Amino acid sequence: MTDAVLNEKIEEWLKWDKNPKTKAEIENLVNEQNYGELKSRLLERMEFGTAGLRSRMGAGYTMMNDLTIIQTGQGFLEYLKEQFGLDLHKYGIIIGYDARHNSNRFAKLTANIFLRENVPVYLFRQITPTPFVPYGILKYKCCAGIMVTASHNPKEDNGYKVYFNNGAQIIPPHDQGIAGSILKNLEPKIESWNIDCVDSHPLRKDPYDEVYQSYFEDLKNLSHRRENNSKTSLKITYTAMHGVGHQFSIESFKSFNLNPFIPVVEQVQPDPEFPTVKFPNPEEGKSSLNLAIKTANENDSTLIVANDPDADRLAIAEKLPNGEWKIFNGNEIATLLGWWIWFNYKQENPNTNEYKDVYMLYSTVSSHILKSIAQKEGFNCEDTLTGFKWMGNRAHELLNQNKKVIFCFEEAIGFMCGSRVLDKDGISAEAVCSELAVFLKEVENKSLIEKLDWIYDTYGYHVSNNSYYLCYEQHNIVSMFEKIRHHDPQNEDYTYPEYCGRFKIDKIRDLTAGLVVDFKDDGKRSTPNFPTSKSSQMITFYFENGCVLTIRTSGTEPKIKWYSEIKETDKSKSREEIKNELDELVQSMIAEFYKPEVHNLKARST
Structure with a gap:
């Protein structure tokens, strides 16, 4: 340049x-x-994709700021005009925001752009959990929804999450359509800066009270033990992680008639500085739950439930008899929730002929435990591409076919209980999980970990090993993945490895290159069933020992993630042996594929 x-x-x-x-x-x-x-900052732009926008706040086209928000709003408006015509002026859009720095301002800047074009805007008057936006789209039949949040990212970040009129996050081709429209509408209109008229505009509507009341009334439909939930000695500790979740979690417990939880006082108030946690992400495990564990120990509480700052994710931890805390990963939580939701559905719907219309969904990098349960119980289970945008859109398709979608999940502690919100929802999931814990304690005299073992005994043991490395240099990311694809430097064609350490690879699916290579069929090549994208990296390895391992780049963070799982097939092996075999395979993968020293990768912080 x-x-x-x-x-x-x-x-x-x-x-x-x-x-x-x-x-x-x-x-x-x-x-x-x-x-x-x-x-x-100025010669490149943030890419608008299926995750919308997410970046550090600051000046420049690569960052979240007033100007880039205005440009995005102007482009999004024009795209929605093309898609919906007069219906946009009839049904409008809905906008929510979290408690981060500038979230309220970014929401008002966006609302102003639509209001000045006589588009009705349902703008919440105060902070809300992310699930209120997709819920509100379906309630008001809006053409689109926007949630201003960076979810669990560090305090320096903010984001712009976009939903379409079906209540699910956008997927192709809408992402590219919106991105193209933004580029055609970069010059800010003078009136786009003036937000003084937003609150008093006749087309601005505040949906807060209606959505609040309706959401929590609907939430009661997910409870199956309301009359008994308060009859327990179980003490539950909750943390909002300095986010929006506290007040809404109080209401979710009331909806299920659960006893009030014990709050982590230091983390109750929404605070964009996140003063007590370096990374406000409960998925990070114990480091983010230290205060919750301290509070629980001081109050003889044996269960912790936690939301991330925009309350669309759920983490849980349980105190073991030895005083240590078991922090459940996303796959384990989904195993418990999936079993519980099916258990109640089956009790209330004994006609097995109806099960052919019942579905659970999971992302392809998550545990396949739901498929194992489905195969034994007779309902349907499908995997989708990574991300709730794919599950939300698939759920919408199934609902339009008069199917029932009762549960969806991704391993990154995202859960969709029922189909009233077509996105992950930590507010509903925490109530469902807490009801399960009460039932287990009072009816089955089991802990969550004991029930998890029972589910594995019944449907097959599934063990996973998921984590990530950080990489801030795009050329190193590309180099790493290209070295996997061009395993033989003498061959210009993609020549993938057939082994990782001592472990034989049966098949490889490369969703970046749009290729499946089946080594069991003499290296036969075919096209994947899933959509492919050259803009992101994702390769899945299917091993002879039954392990499925995927490595991919994150769409919102500088991470190269891996996801791996082995399902118990050899009864002669103990669970410990199966786990050790998976751990060995992952270490081989890191050494041979990731090569952290070669590609300047930073290990996940402990």
Whole structure:
């Protein structure tokens, strides 16, 4: 890039940006002659994808700020006009926001753009959990929904999550359609900056009270033991992780007639600084739950439930007899929830002929435990591409075919109980899980971990090993994956490895290259059943020993993740032997495929 191009972008930013703080950021970088930083901020743009937008807040086209929010809103408006015509002016859109820095402002900037085009906007007057937006779309028949949140990301980040009129997150081709429309509408209109009229605009509607009341009334339908839930000595500790979840979790417990939980006082109030947790992500495990464990120990509580900051995810932990805490991973929580939801459905619907219309869904990188349960019980189970956008859209398709979708999950502690919200929902999942815990304690005299063992004994032991490395350099990510594909440097065609350590690979599915290679069939090549995308990296290995291992890049964080699972097939092996075999395979994968030292990968923080 020439200096002339950079200068043009600097002038453009200083002309367009009306926010004094971010405008001064660029001016300071110019005065400091920090051209490297200016290039990284101004010569590229955040990519709008199926996850919408998520990035650090600051000045520049690669960051979340007033100008990039306005550009996104202007482009999204024009795209929705093309898609819905007059219906957009009839049904409008719904917008929610979390408690992060600038979330309220970004929501109002977006609302202002639509209101000035006479599009009705359901804008919540205060912070809400993310599930309220997809719920609200279906309630009001909105054309789209936007949630301003960066979910569990660090405090420096924010995001812009987009839903379509079916109540599910957008998938192709809408992501590229919106992205293209944004690029055609980059110049901010003068009126796009003035948000003073948002609150008083006649087309601005506040859905908070209606959605709140309706959501929690509907939530009661997921409870199957309301009359007995308060008859327990079980004490439950809850943390909102400085996010929006506290008040809504109180209400979810009331909806199920559960005894009030014990709050982690230090984390009750929404706080965009997240002062007590370095990473406000309960998926990180014990490091994020230290205060919850302390609170639980002090109050003789044996169960912890936790939401992430926008309350769409659920983490749980249980105290063991030896005083240690078992923190359940997403696959284990899903195993418990899936069994519980099926148990209740089966009790209330004894006609087995109806089971052919019942579905559970899971993402392809998650545990296949639901499929094992389905095969034995007679209902349907499907896997989808990674991400709740795929499960939400597939659930919508099935519902339109008069099927029943009773549970969906992804291993990243995301759970959809029922089909009233076509996205992950931590508020409903925590109530369902707490009711299960009460039932187990009072009726079966079991702990959650004991029930998990029972489920494995009944449907087959599934053990997983999931984690990630951090990588901040795109060229190293590409290099790592290309070395896997071009295992033989003398062969220009994709030549994949047939072994990882001592473990033989039977088949490989590469959703980036759009290729399946079956080594059991003389290396026969075919096209995957799933949609493919060259913009993200994802390869799945199917091993002779039954292990399925996927490595992929995250769409919202600088992570290269792996997901692996072995299902018990050899009864002569103990669970410990099966787990050790999987751990050995993963270590071989890290050494031979990831090669952290070669690709400058940073290990997950402990």
